[in-house]
Every structure is written in structure tokens, then in C-alpha cells.
Amino acid sequence: xxxxxxxxxxxxxxxxxxxxxxxxxxxxxxxxxxxxxxxxxxxxxxxxxxxxxxxxxxxxxxxxxxxxxxxxxxxxxxxxxxxxxxxxxxxxxxxxxxxxxxxxxxxxxxxxxxxxxxxxxxxxxxxxxxxxxxxxxxxxxxxxxxxxxxxxxxxxxxxxxxxxxxxxxxxxxxxxxxxxxxxxxxxxxxxxxxxxxxxxxxxxxxxxxxxxxxxxxxxxxxxxxxxxxxxxxxxxxxxx
Amino acid sequence: xxxxxxxxxxxxxxxxxxxxxxxxxxxxxxxxxxxxxxxxxxxxxxxxxxxxxxxxxxxxxxxxxxxxxxxxxxxxxxxxxxxxxxxxxxxxxxxxxxxxxxxxxxxxxxxxxxxxxxxxxxxxxxxxxxxxxxxxxxxxxxxxxxxxxxxxxxxxxxxxxxxxxxxxxxxxxxxxxxxxxxxxxxxxxxxxxxxxxxxxxxxxxxxxxxxxxxxxxxxxxxxxxxxxxxxxxxxxxxxxxxxx
Numbered sequence: 001x002x003x004x005x006x007x008x009x010x011x012x013x014x015x016x017x018x019x020x021x022x023x024x025x026x027x028x029x030x031x032x033x034x035x036x037x038x039x040x041x042x043x044x045x046x047x048x049x050x051x052x053x054x055x056x057x058x059x060x061x062x063x064x065x066x067x068x069x070x071x072x073x074x075x076x077x078x079x080x081x082x083x084x085x086x087x088x089x090x091x092x093x094x095x096x097x098x099x100x101x102x103x104x105x106x107x108x109x110x111x112x113x114x115x116x117x118x119x120x121x122x123x124x125x126x127x128x129x130x131x132x133x134x135x136x137x138x139x140x141x142x143x144x145x146x147x148x149x150x151x152x153x154x155x156x157x158x159x160x161x162x163x164x165x166x167x168x169x170x171x172x173x174x175x176x177x178x179x180x181x182x183x184x185x186x187x188x189x190x191x192x193x194x195x196x197x198x199x200x201x202x203x204x205x206x207x208x209x210x211x212x213x214x215x216x217x218x219x220x221x222x223x224x225x226x227x228x229x230x231x232x233x234x235x236x237x238x239x240x
Numbered sequence: 241x242x243x244x245x246x247x248x249x250x251x252x253x254x255x256x257x258x259x260x261x262x263x264x265x266x267x268x269x270x271x272x273x274x275x276x277x278x279x280x281x282x283x284x285x286x287x288x289x290x291x292x293x294x295x296x297x298x299x300x301x302x303x304x305x306x307x308x309x310x311x312x313x314x315x316x317x318x319x320x321x322x323x324x325x326x327x328x329x330x331x332x333x334x335x336x337x338x339x340x341x342x343x344x345x346x347x348x349x350x351x352x353x354x355x356x357x358x359x360x361x362x363x364x365x366x367x368x369x370x371x372x373x374x375x376x377x378x379x380x381x382x383x384x385x386x387x388x389x390x391x392x393x394x395x396x397x398x399x400x401x402x403x404x405x406x407x408x409x410x411x412x413x414x415x416x417x418x419x420x421x422x423x424x425x426x427x428x429x430x431x432x433x434x435x436x437x438x439x440x441x442x443x444x445x446x447x448x449x450x451x452x453x454x455x456x457x458x459x460x461x462x463x464x465x466x467x468x469x470x471x472x473x474x475x476x477x478x479x480x481x482x483x484x
Contacts, residue, residue, distance in 0.1 A: 105244065
């Protein structure tokens, strides 16, 4: 049996009177990169927030390493990267990382490792507000890596990055997964789907497919994930 | 409370302030300039105009400045996602608030030391009591301003809204603190309201220190401190680890 990182059962989230997540049940395994794909506004970010424990859930359960999401003991073990880079624009790259490292209680050597990990060694003394959009999201990513997290939740981490860096980052995600972490990455770019070990396809607050990319292609007979997604959506419409 | 994380927050806030040179300069220079302006206004007039009003102004300035600075900074933390990130980390809310209070308290100490120094050394402010007590009141006052600013930042979505809390929460306190009309001759209802506002006690304490060689201000300080703690507790309640 696979090692469970995240275990979501019958999750339902209502925000501002609107049903955002509707009866979701799935797992995110440790040691794998799980991709969460779906159009903008389908509930990906809300789902990620529920797993990290910052979104109040209406019904169902979300357990991370066997504990309810948001438990104090999990705070040290989760690295979370929001869509907008959550770092201080008026601090340098190194100052940002040093601050979060002190909050987490990790050493200065870890700061240097994370600066290297996201390839910002040359920019380390620059103020974050003067960096490009892609560089800023990498600072945010580096902060998430500081605590050597066992669960890494990344909300659209590769938006606006050049192809070379995107490839590098995906390699980093796989390396972290190979070291045993559960990596959960969202994207609305379907061509990133092939880089995942497992895929969750989401639409209108529901998971419409949960499989490996190869199995999805085989099942639908589609040539690529985008077509497979459209086929599954069409089939679901017919069922209704 | 955890000393490491509290100091981390305080240190970070101070680095941010230091990087913002213009804000730092204004924080330190403007109070002195305002005191000088007040002194100049009364220079050709008979009586103790400056010495009568200066203590109240020394209480107002750190309160107003720290209210504005804190409400905007914490609003930025809320909207930039850094607060959410911090609360998802092993950081106590008390550490977050304590860090801010510590950093702004330190800034207020320097700010007030300069303003008190300029007023007593160059502007002929007569202080009957110990001058250092003026500083104590000013710092406590700054912490009160920070605490209130932090609390109201929860009810603002934009910096425009945050700044509008100043006429709502701060200006009435200035009007009723005894600066314009002695509190004891206010209409009864307004006097009661004035008695419920923390700034009144800060100004009372400042006035006592400047007029009395042995000022009894523990009660006033206790009330100002109590209001600050209450505002911090309310502020802590607005820091939610989970959103609806």
C-alpha cells in the first residue's frame, strides 16, 4: 500500500454562499508528484488552502500524515507556495529567507541551499520588489523549501517562468518526491500534466478524473491530456 | 510567546523601516519640526502657551504616527499573503503582535527621545517632574497607537480605508483629550466619553509629569497600558489561521 501524504474524504467547502468544492475524495501519495489540473476558477486554490489548513471546511475530512489539516504539529512539515508570491517586497532575497528561516528555526546554511535551489544566487542581495515576476515567485518557492517539508503544496508555481527554468523546477519537484516528499502541484497549463506521476482533473469544484497520465490517455484514447480532459468533460455532460 | 520568533518579527520590521529611508527620516524629523512650529507660534505671546500645550502634543504624536504606520503595515501583511504564510508556520499570534509592538516601541523610543530632547533643550519646555517619565508615557502611547492600528487593519481592505480610520478613531480622541477644552468643563456626556478614551489618560499623564515635581501617573499609565493590551487581544482575535 502506498504511503498516504494527504487523505481527503467527502470534502465540501462553501465560501460566501457558493459551493466551491463539492464532495471531493482522493489521496496524495508520498514519494510522488501529483498534479491538480483544471480551468481557472474551478476550485484548485481553495482545495490547496484546505489541505494546508488555512481554509475552513464545511464538511468532510482532510488529513495530512494522519492528522487533521491545520494541526499545529503539521506547520513545520508543510511547504506552501501561493499563487501570488508571499514574500516581502522591501527586503532582499537573503533577508526574506533569513527571516522565515528564523521563524522556522532552521539554520543559515539552509538559506544558502534554498537560494541555490531556485537559482537566485546572483540576486541574493537584491530587493525582491525589483526582481522580475518569475524571480519573485522563485523567492516564494525557496521560502516554502526552507523547512525541508514532507508535504509541498504549490499553487501554479510555474506561471510566467521561462521554459528552461520550468524544466529545472519540475526536476526539483521530482527530486523532492524521490526523497520521499508528497508533492502536490496545481496548473492550468495542460502540457505540464505529462510531468506528473498522477493527475487529478478538476472542473466546477469536482474531481472528474484521478489517474496516471498514461492511464488517462489510454482510457480516453486521446492523443494528449487536453483532449482527454475535454473528452472526460463531454462524457460527464452526457451522464447528466 | 517564543523569544526567537518574536525577535525575528521585530528585526524584520526594523529592516523594512530602515530600507524605507523617507519614512524613517519623517518618523524621526517630523515630530521635532512640529514641536518647533508649536514653540514658534507662541514665541511672541505672553504666558506659558508652549509649555502648556507641548506635553499633550508629545503624547499625540507617537500615538498618531504609530497608529498610521501599523495599520498600513499590517494591512500589507494581510493582503500580500505573508500573514497567511506566517500563520501556516510555527509562529504564535502573540509572537507576531509582540514583534510588531517591540519594533514600533523601539522606533517610538527614539522618536520621542528626539522630540522630548529638542523640546527641553532648545525650546524652553519646563518639565517639573523627571524628564524620562515623558519618554515612558510616549512609548506606552506609541504601543497603544500600534495596537489600535493593528486592530483596525482587520476592517480595512485597502490602504485608503485603513487611513480613513484615523478621522474615525483618532481625531475624536484628540478633540476630547483636554487639549482644546479642559476635560472637566466639557458637557457632561462628552466628559464621560472622554473618560472612556485612552488618549485622555496619556495626555493627563504627560501634563502631570510636566507640571508636578512628584507626578502620580501610575493610574494613568495603567489605564493606557490596559487599553493597549485590550486592543492587542482584540487584534489577535482578528488574526485567523483559517479563513471562511
